[in-house]
Amino acid sequence: MKILWFNHRDPRHPEAGGAEVRMREICKRLSGKGCSVTLFCEQWKGGMNEDFVDGIRIVRAGGKVGVHFKAPYMLMKMEDDYDVVVDDIAHAVPWLSSLFTKKPVIGQIHHVHQEVLSQELPRSLANGIALAEKTLKHFYKTLIAVSESTKKTIVEKIGVPANRIVVIQNGVDCNAYRPSKKATTPTILWVGRVKKYKRIEHFLLAFKMVLREVHNVKLVVVGHGDYLWTIKEFAKKLRLRNVVFKGRVSEREKTMLMGSSWVVVSTSQVEGWGMTLTESAACKTPAVAYNVLGVRDSIVNNVTGLLVEDGDIRALAKSLVRILSDFKLRTELSKNALKHANQFSWDHSAEKFRNVLEWVIGAN
Template identity: 35%
Template sequence: MPLRVLLLNWRDMHHPEAGGAEKYLVTVAEGLAARGHEITFRTAAYPGAVAEEVVNGVRYIRRGGRLGIYPRALMANLVRRYDVDVVVDVQNGMPYLSPLTRRPVVNLVHHVHKEQWPVVFGPRLAKAGWWLESRLAPIVYRRTDYVAVSDATKAELAGLGVRSPQIQVIHNGTDHTPAGNTPRSTEPTIIVLGRLVPQKRVEIALETLDRLRDELPTLTLDIVGSGWWDTHLHEKATALGLNDRVTFHGHVSEAEKHRLLARAWVHAMPSLKEGWGLVVVEAGVHGTPTVAFSEAGGPTNSIVHGRTGLLVDQGVDAFVEAVRLLLTDDALRHDMSQEVAQWVTQFHWDESVDRWERALTAAASRRC
């Protein structure tokens, strides 16, 4: 039986700060719509946004800004503005508190934000945000189903008191998109792909380039993505004297993204926290291995250490050494390239949509 589903997420794929989390939700939403389900996606407005539209079978409603979306969405939900069977509440640190509406809810969590609150906000707001996420939310959502995108996130939620049987893991799929006949770059190239915000720590990639440029005089760095931290990163590149070695591509098309991933030797992900790290698998489609921090959580599931990429402990030194190893050891890089291209073939969006369809059907069959 077709379901009427309300998705609550602070961004959609058209938002200038959209990233892997939005790709995940939009892909699932469009997959469900293609199967005949009625999908409404409530999200934040942004400059130039269309207030309401239907894209690939999904109805988008954009109201409120970065923080204003939360009370507005809750009020709309409380007054039953949308006639739906189940609500998907994406808890991106900040909860929508949808269980207060007495509707069936599935709470989607990409990762816990304990480390990120102080990076983005001042001490008081960070403390309040962490209280909402770690104290209030587990109480409000205590009778709801959870979906985590990785086993690492499931463990984090369990650490906050969420019962393990409530949490189902539904991984990202991947687009098995070949980049045509794009050859690997003849010169060593690092790529960073994602939103340009402080918690992504792109500065570490710049520091890596700076430290390795004497050993690898033709080494370059591609930074792909946009965000409000862009100016700071440009200033950092200039201060390090790297302007002739770094290309800031900004937001690019899917085709260009895959072309850049295909030509890179190494994908660097110095992010503070990731639920899964979709770009790890996207890079892997092209045989490009990833270096990431194990402390980030999700990459410990999306990377098989020593086989499809390298995981390092805290510290810039360890990160630089791991990137250096992959750039200079041709045999190791070749073996990892072969293995990661094979390993990522196990992740399919159709399977992710299947599991979401079952989860939503089960949730909708219950009444709060």
């Protein structure tokens, strides 16, 4: 099977995130099973025009906007070199490949962006992209969602019938993410791309409350993004102590931090799947998070972590204090988190993805 895969970024892109982790983990397994995989994505400074990563051929062209204009040319140029197309819609704007090829096309959606676009973009641009996202139902007969929450939102916000959506959950590499020795000092971890909709301000406000109860607690923020400077300034304004902004770190350091931390936090407004929460769980680290779409798919409340009402900063702080102060609770949640994480396999996700692709090719 020959697959042409469209995504805005590749795994080596400086701004690669969870969508690129998923793409890499699934595609390298498809390649390992004899599939030919070509990824077409945007060019970035320092990136080669063509590259190979884990058996995946990578073709880079155009920028953040230009890549969409290059994609139709790629589809027509490679017409004889692929059996199926995957439109990976990680950033709201659909590729619309079905307009330029007669080969079968499926779309993959991580999360619906309707409610967060206005926070990240100017109003006119946000409205335009929101409208483009709503056209998905007209161009994809089959969609893959990364979680049940994402599927539910696609049905409700985009209007795609549920029977056209297949859920394939994310996995976790339990060989890379595994338990390690915990820090002697109580440590809270936040990890991810630093974007406005992640609402890290909520976490910092909660941390200030936590400091009143757990005086020696340390906060580590891992990640980069266009909102990082704002968050650092906010932390200064709050006069927070024991806060470390790590910025971009290696996979090895990220894994070590996940393993040594006592608890990981998410304050995001929405996620497709809380990938960093599952990775932390594989490191035997429980989570505290808002009970929002996507995040609730990766945390079992009161079993692998604690979910609190969306936007309730005081409840967020109380839950953090509970875990940091209660050794028995923390131990139980940690044990359950590890057990839960071991259920998610990239091998299983890749196999299910392959089955969907074969079905789509056969039905075309």
